[in-house]
Structures are given as C-alpha cells and as structure tokens.
Amino acid sequence: MKQMIVHSTQHMTRMALLENGKLVEYAAERDQQQGLVGSFYKARVINVLPGMQAAFVDIGQKKNAFLYVDDVLHPHLEKQPAVKPSIETLLQPGQDIVVQVRKEPRGGKGARVTTHYTLPGRWIVFMPFAEYVGVSKKINRESERNRLKGIGERLRRAEEGIIMRTVSEDQPQEAVGGDLAFLRAQWDHISRRALSSEVPALLHSDLSIVQRFIRDAFNPERDELVLDSAKAAKEAEVFLDDMAPGGYKPVRLYSGKESILTAYGVQEQLHRGFARKIMLEGGATLIWDEAEALTVIDVNTAQYTGGASLEETVTRTNLLAAEEIGRLIRLRDTGGIIIIDFIDMEQEEHRRMVTDCLERVISKDRTKTHILGWTRLGLLEMTRKKARHDSTGFAPAICPCCGGTGKSGNWHE
Known part of the structure; x- marks a missing residue:
C-alpha cells in the first residue's frame, strides 16, 4: 500500500510518498516557484553555435535555454537523416520556435529544451509529431504489449505518436481513447496560444507535484492520500474525479495536533535518509x-x-x-x-x-x-536521469566556510 502525505503551508507544498511505512520519495514546491520541466514556451533563437551543434533560445528566464541538434531533428529515429545536418541549416537567429523544457536550469546553466513535445496523461504519453506507438518496457506479457500497440495504432492520427504507460496494462480502448482526446485538446490549446503570443511566452505549465503524483503513480482503488489542508484536499478530489472517475474516496484530511510529517514519521526518515x-x-x-x-x-x-x-x-x-x-x-x-x-x-x-x-x-x-x-x-x-531540482525545502545547506568538504580553506603556519 502506498500513502501520499501532503503538508501545505502558505508558501510551500511538501509531498512524501510512503510504501508500507517507508519513505521512498520526497519533493517540495514553492507556490510561486513551480518547476519548469514539462512547460511549453514560445521562444526566440538568440545564438546558433555550429561548433557545439546547438542553439541558445530565449524563453524569458534569467539564462537562455540550451537546444541541442538532436532535439530539433524528427523525434522518430527512423525518420532522421543518416548524416546529422548542421544546426545552422535547421535554425536561424531571430527565428521563433515552440520548445518544451526537459531539464531544469542548474547552477550557471540554463534550462535544456526540446522540440520533441510530450504530454503525459493517465494511461498514455501523447507526442504530436512522433509517428509511432511505443509500449512501456515494464509490461512483460507479449500478448498485452501487442494488444496495447494495436489500440495505439487504431487511435492515433498519421503524424501522432503514443507511448502506452505501465498503468495502461489491461485498460480498455475507451479509457485510452478518452485520455488521448483530452491530450489532443491540450495540444490544440498550446498551438493556438503559440500563434497569438508574443515572444517569449509561457504557453503551458506542467501540473503541481501533488497532481503529477496522482497522474503518474496513484491508484485510487488501493492507495491513500492524506493532506492537512482542506483547500488542497478539495482540489485533489476534483483532480482525481476528473482523471479517474469511479466513486473512490482515497483522500483523507488530517486533523491531528502535531505536524502531519511528524505524525507519519516522515521528518525522522528525512533526517536519516x-x-x-x-x-x-x-x-x-x-x-x-x-x-x-x-x-x-x-x-x-x-x-x-x-x-x-x-x-x-x-x-x-x-x-x-x-x-x-x-x-x-x-x-x-x-x-x-x-x-x-x-x-x-x-x-x-x-x-x-x-x-x-x-x-x-x-x-x-x-x-x-x-x-x-x-x-x-x-x-x-x-x-x-534527473530533470528536476533537488528536493526544495529539505536538502541540507552547504557550509559557507568549507563549501561542504569538511575542510577549512584557511591554512595557518
């Protein structure tokens, strides 16, 4: 059994995932500083660097984002040319382009972006221009893999791509089709905004950490979601009803006197972990x-x-x-x-x-x-692979004297 514990304050949401009482995932997100990964931007090419086979694009952040040539070529490997073209033949300075963030900015580096667009749903990942159907490697039964691939081929349009997620195993075609219709509408909205927006512009943000977990890993039939905020609990119920309607009531509001993270042993496990x-x-x-x-x-x-x-x-x-x-x-x-x-x-x-x-x-x-x-x-x-920031709100602070090395930089004779 999985339990998702959510602690909400005025400025931050902290999420802990427990499996049989053991802490296995932790994340935190400031309300005004949601991560960039998964977000779509209308960007402008600033520099094209043939020596690096890359370009820098302005997405409206402090640092320009990095776009590598492989992320400009067709997302289906079989559709790519045998010899990789120069980035100069694909992009020009001043050109406007829609990009999606695949890796957060870190240190002195800007975000890593791509034109291989993906929109994750409950059962599938939708790729507007990938032109293939993939099935999660974690689905082992060959008969089920073939069934899901057949569903994807029947549902997708010529230019579209679909990846059947692990949780799609044994799901009917109707469920997958509903997911696909929702994600198509989402992509249409992004495309329309791109046509009317000035550069740089945020076209679409990914979900919050709570919604991402519900979408990616939550099973309402056997998992439990415990929150200490009535407002957050209501929002989670609405999102869950939209994603997986079925009358399940896995959302519970915590009302104890001590912190929810202390009550469920999260704080102690964080310090040890x-x-x-x-x-x-x-x-x-x-x-x-x-x-x-x-x-x-x-x-x-x-x-x-x-x-x-x-x-x-x-x-x-x-x-x-x-x-x-x-x-x-x-x-x-x-x-x-x-x-x-x-x-x-x-x-x-x-x-x-x-x-x-x-x-x-x-x-x-x-x-x-x-x-x-x-x-x-x-x-x-x-x-x-790592795309997002470290766990905001818990990762230990670096000592200003030794920089985390445990050794002082002041040497005395």
Missing part, C-alpha cells in the same frame, strides 16, 4: 558523497558480523546495502553517474545476487535508471 553517513540494520553503514554529476556510495561492514563466514557476512551486508541504496537513490532523487563501492566478494554468484537485488528495488522508480555493471576495480556503475 539525507545524512552523509547512513546506518543499516545490524550496524553496517553507507557513506554518501555527491559532486555535481557524480555520486559515490561506500559500503562498510562496520559493526555487522552476521554471517558464518567472511564471504557470507560480506554478501549479507551488500544485499542489505543494495536494498537501502535503491530506496535512497529514489528518495534523494540522485542523478548522473552513480558509483557504488560494495565490499569485495569472491564469488560471481554473490555479485549477481547484489545486482539483482538492486535492480528489483529500482524497478519501482519512475525515473529512468540503468545499471551498467561491475568495473574492473569491483565497483558497481549505474546512471540515473
């Missing part, structure tokens, strides 16, 4: 160090002595660590390259057990994650 040193069951530890595009996780037995032999102790420790690392990667929304230094194991079978355990846990993650395998040094290498 975002620490640099994380204690595991039995005394083993994880040391979690992050750079901008690289995260290194070190596994230590510490006080754990649970096996009959060294190899058994090491394997048990690594299995415990893999389970927790899979959960924490999702909770901390860790992105980029991830290197895990598990304790050395002698047997290939044990390494495979650890990999299988990690894959099982991350299979629940909606963010694309790929385990590359073991390096020659015995490190496990993986990558995880």
Whole structure:
C-alpha cells in the first residue's frame, strides 16, 4: 500500500510518498516557484553555435535555454537523416520556435529544451509529431504489449505518436481513447496560444507535484492520500474525479495536533535518509558523497558480523546495502553517474545476487535508471536521469566556510 502525505503551508507544498511505512520519495514546491520541466514556451533563437551543434533560445528566464541538434531533428529515429545536418541549416537567429523544457536550469546553466513535445496523461504519453506507438518496457506479457500497440495504432492520427504507460496494462480502448482526446485538446490549446503570443511566452505549465503524483503513480482503488489542508484536499478530489472517475474516496484530511510529517514519521526518515553517513540494520553503514554529476556510495561492514563466514557476512551486508541504496537513490532523487563501492566478494554468484537485488528495488522508480555493471576495480556503475531540482525545502545547506568538504580553506603556519 502506498500513502501520499501532503503538508501545505502558505508558501510551500511538501509531498512524501510512503510504501508500507517507508519513505521512498520526497519533493517540495514553492507556490510561486513551480518547476519548469514539462512547460511549453514560445521562444526566440538568440545564438546558433555550429561548433557545439546547438542553439541558445530565449524563453524569458534569467539564462537562455540550451537546444541541442538532436532535439530539433524528427523525434522518430527512423525518420532522421543518416548524416546529422548542421544546426545552422535547421535554425536561424531571430527565428521563433515552440520548445518544451526537459531539464531544469542548474547552477550557471540554463534550462535544456526540446522540440520533441510530450504530454503525459493517465494511461498514455501523447507526442504530436512522433509517428509511432511505443509500449512501456515494464509490461512483460507479449500478448498485452501487442494488444496495447494495436489500440495505439487504431487511435492515433498519421503524424501522432503514443507511448502506452505501465498503468495502461489491461485498460480498455475507451479509457485510452478518452485520455488521448483530452491530450489532443491540450495540444490544440498550446498551438493556438503559440500563434497569438508574443515572444517569449509561457504557453503551458506542467501540473503541481501533488497532481503529477496522482497522474503518474496513484491508484485510487488501493492507495491513500492524506493532506492537512482542506483547500488542497478539495482540489485533489476534483483532480482525481476528473482523471479517474469511479466513486473512490482515497483522500483523507488530517486533523491531528502535531505536524502531519511528524505524525507519519516522515521528518525522522528525512533526517536519516539525507545524512552523509547512513546506518543499516545490524550496524553496517553507507557513506554518501555527491559532486555535481557524480555520486559515490561506500559500503562498510562496520559493526555487522552476521554471517558464518567472511564471504557470507560480506554478501549479507551488500544485499542489505543494495536494498537501502535503491530506496535512497529514489528518495534523494540522485542523478548522473552513480558509483557504488560494495565490499569485495569472491564469488560471481554473490555479485549477481547484489545486482539483482538492486535492480528489483529500482524497478519501482519512475525515473529512468540503468545499471551498467561491475568495473574492473569491483565497483558497481549505474546512471540515473534527473530533470528536476533537488528536493526544495529539505536538502541540507552547504557550509559557507568549507563549501561542504569538511575542510577549512584557511591554512595557518
């Protein structure tokens, strides 16, 4: 069972996702600072850089957005030319173009944008110009994959593309068709606004964090949504009724005296989950160090002595660590390259057990994650896509003296 806990204040909404009481996702959003990912803009090309095969476009933010040549070519790989053309033949300075944000601005970098437009619904992802039907890889039954692909081919228009989401499994054609009709209308609205708007202009914003979760991962038949704001609860009920009408009542208003995040154990789990040193069951530890595009996780037995032999102790420790690392990667929304230094194991079978355990846990993650395998040094290498900001409102502040290194920059003789 999943529980979504939502704490609302005057200026911020904080959302925590619990699976069987364990915190697996956390996000926060300021009311006036909703993320850009998924939003559509009417933009103007400012610079075209042939050496980078990219362009910078003005979307009305502090930094110009970055548009790579691959995001200008046709979204269907089979429709792209065999030799990639120069960006100069595709875009010109001063040209107006509709773009969608695929990655938030970060540090000194502007947002990453694309012309491969996607509009996610409850059952499908609609792509106005993709010209193909895809089915989620998490749907394993070949007969069901073929059925869903057939539905998509019957419903789509010639230029359109559809991806059948994991939750579309066993859904009737009528449900998928209703979703498609809604998303087509949304795209038509964006197109009409683009024709009448001055550059730069926001044409369409993605949903709030609560609505995104309801759309992407909430099952009203078995999951629970608990909020501490009557206004937010009413808005969630209206959105849920529009998305999945069926008379379900999974929305509950919390009225306890203590904070909802404290009452459901979220605050305590946040402090443990975002620490640099994380204690595991039995005394083993994880040391979690992050750079901008690289995260290194070190596994230590510490006080754990649970096996009959060294190899058994090491394997048990690594299995415990893999389970927790899979959960924490999702909770901390860790992105980029991830290197895990598990304790050395002698047997290939044990390494495979650890990999299988990690894959099982991350299979629940909606963010694309790929385990590359073991390096020659015995490190496990993986990558995880990250589009949005860090968890606003909780991520620990960087120390102004040491910059997060733990070492002072003031050296004295």
